Structure formats: structure tokens, C-alpha cells
Amino acid sequence: MNIAIRSLLEVQETSLLVWRAARRLFRRPTYFNEMIAQMDVIGVGSLTIIVLTGFFTGGVLTLQTFPTLKYYGAQDQTGFLVALSLVRELGPVLTALMVTGRVGSAISAELGSMVVSQQIDAMRALGTDPVRKLVAPRLVALFITLPLLTVAADVVGIVGGGAVATTLYGQSASTFLSSVRYGITFDDMIGGVIKPLVFALILGSISCYKGLSTDGGTVGVGRSTTSAVVTSSIVVIIADFFLAKALQVILDMPGT
Amino acid sequence: MASTDIEISQDPDAPTEDNRVSAAAAESTFAAEDDSERITPAIEFRDVHLAFDDRKVLDGLSFTVAKGETKIILGGSGCGKSTTIKLVLGLLKPDAGQILVNGEDITHYTEAEMMRVRKNFGMVFQEGALFDSLSVYENVAYRLHEQGIPEEDVEQEVRRMLRFVNLEDAIDKMPAELSGGMRRRVGIARALVGGPTIVMFDEPTAGLDPPTARTICELAIKLRDLEDVSSIFVTHEMNNVEYLSREFAAVNDAGEVIFEQEGERLCLINTKLLMMKEGNIIFSGTDEMLKKTEDPYIKKFLRGH
Numbered sequence: 049m050n051i052a053i054r055s056l057l058e059v060q061e062t063s064l065l066v067w068r069a070a071r072r073l074f075r076r077p078t079y080f081n082e083m084i085a086q087m088d089v090i091g092v093g094s095l096t097i098i099v100l101t102g103f104f105t106g107g108v109l110t111l112q113t114f115p116t117l118k119y120y121g122a123q124d125q126t127g128f129l130v131a132l133s134l135v136r137e138l139g140p141v142l143t144a145l146m147v148t149g150r151v152g153s154a155i156s157a158e159l160g161s162m163v164v165s166q167q168i169d170a171m172r173a174l175g176t177d178p179v180r181k182l183v184a185p186r187l188v189a190l191f192i193t194l195p196l197l198t199v200a201a202d203v204v205g206i207v208g209g210g211a212v213a214t215t216l217y218g219q220s221a222s223t224f225l226s227s228v229r230y231g232i233t234f235d236d237m238i239g240g241v242i243k244p245l246v247f248a249l250i251l252g253s254i255s256c257y258k259g260l261s262t263d264g265g266t267v268g269v270g271r272s273t274t275s276a277v278v279t280s281s282i283v284v285i286i287a288d289f290f291l292a293k294a295l296q297v298i299l300d301m302p303g304t
Numbered sequence: 305m306a307s308t309d310i311e312i313s314q315d316p317d318a319p320t321e322d323n324r325v326s327a328a329a330a331e332s333t334f335a336a337e338d339d340s341e342r343i344t345p346a347i348e349f350r351d352v353h354l355a356f357d358d359r360k361v362l363d364g365l366s367f368t369v370a371k372g373e374t375k376i377i378l379g380g381s382g383c384g385k386s387t388t389i390k391l392v393l394g395l396l397k398p399d400a401g402q403i404l405v406n407g408e409d410i411t412h413y414t415e416a417e418m419m420r421v422r423k424n425f426g427m428v429f430q431e432g433a434l435f436d437s438l439s440v441y442e443n444v445a446y447r448l449h450e451q452g453i454p455e456e457d458v459e460q461e462v463r464r465m466l467r468f469v470n471l472e473d474a475i476d477k478m479p480a481e482l483s484g485g486m487r488r489r490v491g492i493a494r495a496l497v498g499g500p501t502i503v504m505f506d507e508p509t510a511g512l513d514p515p516t517a518r519t520i521c522e523l524a525i526k527l528r529d530l531e532d533v534s535s536i537f538v539t540h541e542m543n544n545v546e547y548l549s550r551e552f553a554a555v556n557d558a559g560e561v562i563f564e565q566e567g568e569r570l571c572l573i574n575t576k577l578l579m580m581k582e583g584n585i586i587f588s589g590t591d592e593m594l595k596k597t598e599d600p601y602i603k604k605f606l607r608g609h
């Protein structure tokens with residue numbers, strides 16, 4: 049009971065934080081430079097791990113599905129299967145989880161240490177709203193970079209899948225690619241971009257909220273960082289299920 | 305209440321716009337408009353209560369800081385001094401009671417409304433609270449950058465402030481490279497940039513060598529006497545109390561700022577002391593009164609044993 053109320057309260061506080069960030073986004077001064085800096089940190093900085101994640105995920109997908117498909121004589125469909133899994137599910141979810149681990153933790157640790165060292169108080173005392181200066185640029189940066197990172201993961205994943213199919217299983221690159229093109233629809237791509245937008249909102253707002261609500265000194269920073277990563281990851285995975293269902297209905301995708 | 309001060313910068317016979325002044329007001333030392341301005345305290349606490357969880361920190365605190373007055377707050381560690389200062393800035397909200405700044409009741413102001421009020425405030429945090437991702441220059445310039453002031457003006461002002469606190473050499477350093485006392489001084493420079501009219505000093509001289517501590521006190525005296533700044537000055541150092549309540553700043557004929565002891569010529573009335581104990585005020589008055597008090601706790605506090 050107590051936990052339920054507390055979680056509801058946190059959901060409310062988190063939504064309020066997003067609302068406050070969104071409402072003041074366009075009021076002067078706009079922290080445009082902060083946004084660019086954050087996009088660099090979040091987007092460019094995460095590219096390496098996203099490329100690695102994507103490549104090997106695509107590779108392992110081929111590795112596991114090719115023999116099975118071959119058993120049914122459907123090995124020409126490998127590209128289709130790999131691409132579909134990546135674009136619809138693994139690309140968005142794995143990217144969100146990797147970014148949560150790398151960026152979500154950094155955000156809540158940074159904001160948390162600013163709280164315990166009174167830098168947030170100092171900022172407020174100097175007449176700056178920390179929500180506008182710190183939260184809004186991070187949310188915007190995530191909003192812009194997470195879909196891009198997801199697309200990068202998808203593309204690199206397909207390349208990885210293709211690499212395994214051609215080198216390990218001797219499939220021709222053109223067979224693989226044409227089945228990829230056959231399999232992916234425009235709706236899949238739309239869904240593959242809507243998901244990261246929602247995930248960006250989830251992981252950004254949870255990490256910022258956990259960071260700003262830190263108390264209890266250095267130990268508290270550790271606590272809120274852990275909690276930010278764990279909560280964001282779980283909420284992303286749960287939200288993914290409901291988003292998948294919603295997208296099926298909205299975009300009228302096959303599978304229903 | 306209208307406790308100004310030594311009349312260095314003020315002309316008591318300034319012409320008044322309001323001709324319908326009552327006889328009583330006209331007889332006062334101040335011009336009428338000045339009077340009504342002056343009568344509103346810069347800061348006023350009315351029966352303020354605050355508890356963290358179930359631990360009562362402030363228990364019905366009431367006091368005022370008049371315009372141009374410096375209020376020195378004394379009190380043992382953990383008695384709620386820093387908390388009091390944070391309440392003035394709206395960084396914390398009281399559980400009950402009222403807080404007024406320049407006659408405006410800020411108790412229930414939202415964060416957005418507080419931002420406007422805070423433009424007049426400078427705050428020196430006990431722990432410095434420097435932005436550790438910004439250099440010393442950027443820290444001090446923070447407020448000016450936020451206001452979008454041209455960079456040349458910013459640089460000039462920042463250098464001037466850093467010279468005040470004797471730290472011009474450290475301008476390009478990062479906070480992590482500074483000693484504790486240097487951080488404190490950067491914090492002071494940051495708080496005073498932009499000419500705030502109300503300044504909170506939370507133990508600004510703790511851990512500083514005596515000459516630097518003296519410089520900080522002189523800074524506070526100058527702000528009080530020459531720029532008519534109201535302030536709260538939390539300290540544990542009795543020599544700070546001595547400086548602030550015995551000396552005043554004036555500008556001599558050569559245009560230099562000089563510090564003089566109060567004496568026959570004038571008596572300093574713009575500095576008052578407040579002593580807190582467990583969230584209550586146990587003493588309020590001048591330093592002479594504090595020295596004469598018979599209260600055993602205060603006596604022990606002053607003597608240190």
C-alpha cells in the first residue's frame with residue numbers, strides 16, 4: 049500500500065518535472081548551447097557502444113535463426129527476420145537500455161551530486177531555474193538523439209546480420225539484402241522511430257527526477273543513480289510491450 | 305525601526321515630493337518618501353516554524369533586518385542559522401509563519417515568482433557551492449552570463465570582483481584546483497557580482513587566515529555603509545563581530561575608502577546581533593548589550609569555556 053502510493057507520487061512528480069521543462073522550453077533565455085553540448089555528450093558519445101551493440105545483435109540473430117530457417121528451407125528469409133526483429137524490437141529497446149546505462153546513470157549522478165553539494169541551491173539563489181537549465185536541455189537532447197541512435201543500431205545490426213550470413217553461412221549479400229528490403233515496411237520504420245521518442249521521455253525524465261530528488265549525501269547519489277537505471281530499464285521494457293500493442297492497432301500492422 | 309545609520313551618503317534634507325506630510329513625519333530625521341521606504345524592513349520573519357521530519361529546527365522565529373542594516377547571527381552549530389538564511393531565499397519553505405522581503409510576503413511564492421525576488425539577493429554558501437563544471441571566471445560571471453550581458457563588461461566586472469577577494473590569479477582555474485578558503489572567496493565574489501541589495505553571508509570567514517578574513521569583513525562593511533546593502537552575516541568568529549559592529553567605512557577627501565572606529569563622533573547603529581539557540585532567539589541587540597548580558601549560555605558562548 050505504502051509502496052503503491054509512493055510510486056504513484058513519484059510518477060506524478062516525474063510527470064510534473066517534464067511538464068515544467070516543456071512549458072519553459074521556449075521562454076528566454078533558451079539554453080541552446082546547453083542542448084548542443086548535451087547532444088554531443090549523449091548522442092555522439094553513445095555512438096560507439098550503440099554500433100557495437102547493434103552489430104553483434106544483428107550477427108547473433110543471423111547466427112541463431114539461419115540454421116532453423118534452413119531446416120525449413122527458408123534460409124532466404126534470414127534478412128527479413130533479422131531486419132524485422134531489429135527495427136521493430138531490438139533496435140529501439142537495446143538502444144534505450146544502453147543509453148539508460150550510459151547516459152541515464154550519468155544524468156542522475158551529475159544532478160544528484162549537484163544537489164548534495166548545494167550547487168542546485170546556488171543556481172536557484174542566482175536566479176536560474178534548474179529545470180530549464182539542466183533538465184530541459186537533457187530531455188531535448190535525448191529526444192533528438194535517441195531515434196538517431198536507434199536508426200544507427202538498426203542499420204549496423206542489419207550489416208552485422210549480413211556479415212554473418214555471408215561469411216559464416218555462405219549466403220550471397222544480394223539475397224540477404226533483398227529479403228531485408230522485402231521485409232521492412234514503412235510502418236515498421238515509423239514504429240521504430242516512435243518507440244525511441246517515448247523511451248527518451250521515459251529514461252530522461254526518470255533519470256532527471258531521481259537525480260534532483262537525491263538526498264543523504266554521497267550515499268544518496270549512489271542510491272539515486274542505481275534507482276534511475278533500474279527504474280528506467282524496467283519501465284522501458286514494460287512500455288515497449290504496450291507500445292508494440294498500440295502500434296499494431298494504430299498502424300494496422302500484421303500480427304493481430 | 306528606521307535605523308539609518310551614520311549618514312555618510314545620505315542627505316537628510318533631501319527635497320520631498322510629497323507635500324502633505326504629517327507634522328510628525330516631517331519632524332523625523334528623514335524625508336517623507338525616504339521614511340516610508342525605510343520603515344519597511346528588508347527582511348522580516350514572523351513566527352516562522354520549520355521541522356525536518358519530526359525534528360523541530362526553527363521554533364517560532366521572529367526578527368527583522370532593516371534596510372541598510374547588517375544582522376550578525378551567532379549561535380552554536382546546528383541551531384538553524386543556515387536554515388534561516390535558506391528560508392529568506394525561498395530555497396526552503398517554512399511549515400508555518402510568514403517571511404517578508406521588502407514588505408512582500410514571499411512565504412507562498414512559487415519558484416517562478418521567487419526568481420524575480422532573488423534577483424536582488426546575493427548568497428554566500430557555507431560550503432562555497434561552486435559549480436564544479438565551470439571555471440572560476442564562469443562561476444563568478446554566472447549571473448551576468450544568465451542576464452546576457454556583453455562579454456567585455458562581464459570580464460571587467462568579474463576581474464573587479466576577484467580583485468576584491470584577492471583572487472585575480474585564479475581566474476582560469478577550476479574549483480577542484482582551489483583550496484577551501486579560495487573556494488569560499490570565489491563564492492563571495494559570485495554572490496556580490498551584479499550589485500545585490502540584500503546579501504546573506506553564511507560563515508564567510510570560517511577557515512580563512514586573519515588578513516583575508518579581515519578583507520571579507522571590510523567588504524561587508526563597505527557594502528553596508530557605502531552601498532546601503534542589507535545583510536545577514538552568520539559567523540562564529542568574535543573578531544568579525546568586533547569589526548562589523550565597531551567600524552564604519554567612509555570616503556575621504558581623496559576619494560579613498562577608509563575604515564574608522566566608532567567613537568565620540570558617531571555611534572554605529574546599523575549593525576545588530578542575534579543569538580540563536582535550538583531554533584529560538586535568545587538574544588537580540590547591540591554588541592555592547594551582548595557583552596553585558598548575564599545569561600550563562602551566552603557568557604559561555606562568548607568566552608568559549
Ligand SMILES: Nc1ncnc2c1ncn2[C@@H]1O[C@H](COP(=O)(O)OP(=O)(O)OP(=O)(O)O)[C@@H](O)[C@H]1O
Pocket residue numbers: 356361379380381382383384385386387388430
Ligand atoms: N536537509 C535537511 N534534512 C534534515 N535535517 C536538516 C537538513 N538541513 C539541516 N538539518 C538540521 O537542521 C538543523 C539546523 O541546521 P543548520 O544547517 O541550519 O545549522 P547551522 O546553525 O547553520 O549550523 P552550523 O553552524 O554548523 O553551520 C541541524 O540540526 C540539522 O541537522
Ligand SMILES: [Mg+2]
Pocket residue numbers: 385386387430506
Ligand atoms: Mg550553517
